[in-house]
Amino acid sequence: MTALRHSFIAGIGHYVPSRVVTNAELEPLMNTSDAWIQERTGIQERRWFEEGKDTTANMAANAARKALNMAGLAPNDVQLIVFATLSPDYFFPGSGVLLQRELGITNNCPALDVRNQCSGFVYGLSVADQFVRTGMYDTVLVVGSEIHSSGLDKSPEGRGVSVIFGDGAGAVILRPSTIEGQGILSTHLHSQGEYAEELIVKEPGSNRDNRVQNILDNKADLYPYMNGQNVFKHAVVRFPQVIKEALDQNGMQPADIDMLIPHQANLRITQYVQHKMGLSDDKVFSNIQRYGNTTAASVPLALSEAVQEGKIKRGDLVCLAAFGSGFTWASALIKW
Numbered sequence: 001m002t003a004l005r006h007s008f009i010a011g012i013g014h015y016v017p018s019r020v021v022t023n024a025e026l027e028p029l030m031n032t033s034d035a036w037i038q039e040r041t042g043i044q045e046r047r048w049f050e051e052g053k054d055t056t057a058n059m060a061a062n063a064a065r066k067a068l069n070m071a072g073l074a075p076n077d078v079q080l081i082v083f084a085t086l087s088p089d090y091f092f093p094g095s096g097v098l099l100q101r102e103l104g105i106t107n108n109c110p111a112l113d114v115r116n117q118c119s120g121f122v123y124g125l126s127v128a129d130q131f132v133r134t135g136m137y138d139t140v141l142v143v144g145s146e147i148h149s150s151g152l153d154k155s156p157e158g159r160g161v162s163v164i165f166g167d168g169a170g171a172v173i174l175r176p177s178t179i180e181g182q183g184i185l186s187t188h189l190h191s192q193g194e195y196a197e198e199l200i201v202k203e204p205g206s207n208r209d210n211r212v213q214n215i216l217d218n219k220a221d222l223y224p225y226m227n228g229q230n231v232f233k234h235a236v237v238r239f240p241q242v243i244k245e246a247l248d249q250n251g252m253q254p255a256d257i258d259m260l261i262p263h264q265a266n267l268r269i270t271q272y273v274q275h276k277m278g279l280s281d282d283k284v285f286s287n288i289q290r291y292g293n294t295t296a297a298s299v300p301l302a303l304s305e306a307v308q309e310g311k312i313k314r315g316d317l318v319c320l321a322a323f324g325s326g327f328t329w330a331s332a333l334i335k336w
């Protein structure tokens, strides 16, 4: 086993379904309006999956292939898969093994499934980072992939939640850093279970006598429930807190951040965090306008686009931050 070392992002990629769903398309379904959605969330459109084409696992595979390609690696080089999603293909097994199969990985590498909703990718990145740091693995694939659109209440009753979420996937390859000071500097994970029911999909829960009958009797509980105002209230506190925690641990200031990649929860939350941290517009990346909130996929999807658009360059200080259901929240500070 080698001494502790840094991991770095050697490759990154994303995939979104081709079907664009505008706010205008939701108006007749949900008694909503483009103006309401844009004013409250900043979202203009999102992607919805195509049945028979997109799955949570194959969207992850599409993103992973791009990440592998950028890293100059083949699928069988992957030594660990970490898969973050709240919308797995099956109740069990988790989507990690499906991704392994989809990529044609035949080396029997472990596939770990992470259930931390909007914070899932940053949690997964932290897990992967620990494995690389200790020397147990050299090549770890971390993905966030979500299909929300098949599970949303698309009637007026569901409008408070359903206008927000979208489908997509993002992936990174972690490798040991060969450059001194480059890579993931630290990760910070938190949760507060007292708020578990504030953003929840309750069914199919296991703790009922007859689970299947219970689902048939309580179909509404298969849809997401969100106490939006309370989630908002906690998000605007936890985001700055966990970003500051990462900076403090590394002896840095907000002014040192070159690019903040926040979980794309709501543009208003991002703007609040930006203001609170004193960051200029060019130091905060947002693509929620085009994709909505893709929960575990949102951070790698945003990071991947920022890289693709040339907004992050070698040596930049990049901060990832997330908050969501659980409540869970997390950050990662990366010297790119």
Ligand code: UT7
Pocket (backbone or CB within 6 Å): 031, 032, 033, 036, 037, 040, 041, 118, 159, 160, 161, 163, 164, 199, 227, 228, 229, 231, 232, 235, 264, 265, 266, 269, 293, 295, 323, 324, 325
């Ligand atoms: O990624 C996980 C973390 N999630 C979040 O961070 C989400 C945090 N929360 C939010 O972003 C906001 O709470 C929402 C965008 C979800 C909702 O905004 P809000 O300002 O908190 O709205 P509200 O739920 O308090 O509803 C205000 C009004 C209500 O009407 P009345 O009672 O004032 O007449 C709602 O019925 O807006 C109505 N409303 C809508 N109207 C049109 C709720 N949803 C819609 C809609 N279209 N889609």
